C-alpha cells in the first residue's frame with residue numbers, strides 16, 4: 001500500500017512502488033491533466049507540485065513521494081489561479097498538450113519569486129512546447145506577477 | 150473530468166437524394182470539439198454546418214482537425230460572420246468521419262495539412278453560414294408576412310427594418326429548419342465582415358488551462374486495457390521471435406501479441422506495466438536488407454546526385470550553361486539538411502474497440518476520412534461498421550496525417566475483442582518510427598557579370614522524394630513537383646533572373662518520409678536564400694538591394710520583403726555586436742519575409758535577439774492567431790536550425806528522446822514581431838508559410854556576424870567563432 005496526498009485527498013493505493021507518480025495519477029486515479037511527453041524528465045509535460053516544488057512526475061517512483069502532491073486539477077478550484085487568468089488573457093495555448101506542465105512550472109516560479117526577472121523565467125521555464133508558445137508564456141508570467149503585486 | 154462513453158453519438162441522418170435532408174434533429178450527443186457542453190434536444194440543423202439551439206447558442210460543425218493551429222476558431226469565424234451570429238454564443242463540434250463517409254463527403258475533405266484548413270474550405274463553409282442566415286430571414290419574413298429583402302440579420306436576431314420587430318435565431322430555428330437550403334447565396338463583401346479579420350479569442354482555451362481537455366491519450370473507457378508496442382527498429386524489417394512466457398506472469402500483464410508483421414505489443418492493466426514488461430521481453434528481429442545503412446552512406450549517395458545526369462527539371466528559364474560560361478565571376482555552394490522527426494509532444498496513440506458489430510477508435514488524426522478507411526481495413530470490416538472519435542490533437546505538424554498507429558491499435562484490439570485497448574507509443578518509439586522530413590543536399594552555382602548582376606543560377610537538389618515514397622501516382626514522369634516547393638514559377642520570387650535551371654536528382658532511402666510542417670519549403674528556402682546572400686556578398690552588394698533587383702517581376706514578394714526590412718530598420722545601425730540577415734519566400738498561398746538579428750560571442754555562442762516577420766496571406770481571418778502561428782512556426786523551424794537531427798546507424802534512427810533530439814526552449818526564444826500586410830483578393834495559409842523564412846534569416850545574420858557561412862544543419866556542435 002502506498003499512501004498519497006493528492007489535491008488534499010488521501011489515497012491508499014495498491015501499486016508497484018516503482019511505478020512513476022505520473023502513471024499512478026493517470027492510470028490508477030484517472031487524473032489525466034498531467035501528461036506524458038518523454039518519460040525521462042526532459043519535457044516537463046508531467047510537472048506537478050510536491051510540497052510546492054515543481055517536480056517531473058514521470059521520473060519519480062511513487063514510493064519516493066513524501067509530500068503533498070498538487071496536480072493541474074488541484075491548482076485552483078475555479079481555474080482562476082493568477083497564472084491561469086494570465087494564460088487566458090494572453091491566449092497562450094495552441095495544441096495545449098504541454099500547458100498543464102507549463103502552468104504548474106509557472107505557478108511554482110511565482111510562488112518562489114513573486115516578481116521574476118526575464119533571467120528567472122529563462123532558468124525556471126525549461127518545459128518543452130513544440131507548438132512554440134514561449135513568447136506568450138513569458139509575457140503571461142510577467143502579467144501574472146504584476147496582478148499579484 | 151470528462152469521461153468519454155461508448156455510443157455517445159446519435160446523429161440521425163437521412164441521405165436524401167442530392168445530399169442531406171434538412172431539418173434532421175440533433176440529439177445532444179455530438180462530438181464536442183472544444184470540450185464545450187453538448188447541444189440541447191430541440192436544436193435544429195440549418196443545412197449541414199450550423200445548428201441553432203432554442204437559447205440562440207449556435208453550434209458550428211468543423212470537418213478539419215484542430216492541432217493547435219487555431220483552425221477550429223478560424224473556421225467558426227468564417228461561418229459565424231456569414232451567419233451574423235452573436236460570437237459569444239458560438240461553439241463548435243467535430244463532424245464525425247463516418248457521417249461524412251455515409252453522406253458522400255457532404256462536409257468535404259477532412260484532411261488537415263498543407264496550411265489548407267481554411268483556404269480550401271473558405272468558400273463552402275461561408276456558403277453554409279450564409280445559407281442558414283437566409284433561411285432564418287425567410288422564416289422571420291414568413292411570420293411577419295413581410296418580404297425577406299426588408300429584413301436584416303445581426304447578433305443572432307432578425308429585424309424587420311420598417312416595423313423594428315425582432316425575432317431571435319433560437320425562436321426561428323424550428324421553422325427555418327423546414328425550409329429548403331438555398332443552393333447558392335451571395336457572400337458578404339469584405340467591407341461587411343464583422344468577425345473575419347478580428348483577433349477574437351480561441352474557442353478551445355478554457356479546458357487547456359486546467360487539465361480538462363481530453364486528448365486521445367487521455368481517453369477513459371470501461372474495462373479498458375493498455376498496450377505498449379515495439380516495432381522493428383530497422384525500417385522495412387520484420388518481427389522474428391519473442392519469448393512471451395517470460396513476461397506473461399509480470400504484474401498486470403494480460404497478453405503478448407504480434408502486431409502485423411513488424412511489431413509486438415504487451416497488453417496490460419496499466420501502460421506502465423505494459424511498458425515495463427515490453428522492455429523485459431526478449432525479441433529478435435528479422436532486420437532485412439537495410440540493416441547496414443548509415444547516415445554517411447546516405448550522404449554519399451546524395452552527393453553523387455549533385456552532379457548526376459538523371460535529374461528531373463522543375464524550372465528552366467533561358468540557357469544556364471551558356472550564360473554561366475560567360476560569367477565574370479562564378480560562385481558555388483553545397484548545402485545539406487538532415488532527416489527530422491515531427492516530435493509532437495503528445496506521442497502517437499490510439500484507442501480501439503473491436504466487437505462483433507464493428508470497430509470504434511478514439512484518436513487524434515489530421516485526416517478523419519483516412520482514419521476511417523484505415524480502421525476498416527485493419528479490422529477487416531466494411532466502412533459502415535466503423536466509428537471514429539476525433540479528439541483534439543496534442544500537436545500534428547504533418548505526422549498525424551499518417552494512419553500507422555491507428556492501424557496498429559485496431560490490430561491489437563482485434564486480438565482482445567470486446568475490450569477497448571489504448572495503445573501509446575513511448576517517446577523512443579515515436580522518435581524512431583516517424584515519417585521524417587526528407588534528407589536532402591543542394592548544389593548551387595551562380596554567375597555574375599562585371600557589374601555584379603546575377604546572370605545565371607543553377608540549383609541542383611538531390612535527395613528523397615516524399616511523393617515517390619507515399620504517393621507515387623502523383624509523380625509526373627519522374628518529377629516530384631512537391632520537391633520544388635518555393636522554386637517553381639508560381640512561387641519563385643526571382644523571376645527576373647535571365648537564366649535559371651532548377652533540377653532534382655531523386656535519391657530515395659529506406660527511411661519513411663512525410664510532410665513536416667512547411668515540408669520542402671524548409672530546406673529549399675535555406676538553400677536558395679542563403680545562396681542569394683552568398684551571391685550578394687560576392688557581388689559586393691547589399692543583400693536587400695541585390696534581391697530587389699531580381700524581384701521586379703514579383704511585386705507581391707517584394708512588397709512583403711520591403712515591409713519586413715522597413716519594420717526591422719534594415720540599413721540602420723544595430724546595437725553593438727548585433728547583426729542582421731534577411732530572406733523571403735512564397736508558399737502555401739502566402740508571401741513571407743523575415744529579418745533576424747543575432748549576435749555571436751567571441752566564444753562562438755549564438756544569441757537570437759529579434760526576428761521581424763512580414764506576411765501577406767491575402768485575407769487575415771484572425772490576426773492574433775496568425776501572430777501565434779508565426780511565433781510558433783519559428784520555434785519549430787529554429788529548433789531544426791539549432792539542434793534537431795535524426796541520424797542513422799545500422800539501418801535505424803539513433804536518437805531516442807529529447808535528450809538526443811534537442812529542441813528549442815523558452816530561454817532561447819527571440820522577440821518575434823509580426824507584420825501583417827494582407828493585400829486582399831486571395832486566401833493564403835498561415836500555419837506553415839513563415840517557418841521557411843526563420844532559418845535563412847538567422848543563417849544570413851550569422852554570416853553577417855561572423856563571416857562564416859553555415860551550409861549544413863543543425864548548428865549544434867559547429868564552431869561559430871569569427872572566421
Ligand code: FES
Pocket residue numbers: 035036037038039040041042043044045046047056057058059
Ligand atoms: S514526461 Fe516527464 S518530463 Fe517529459
Ligand code: FES
Pocket residue numbers: 093094095096097098099128129130131132133217494543544
Ligand atoms: S501548446 Fe502544443 S506543445 Fe505547447
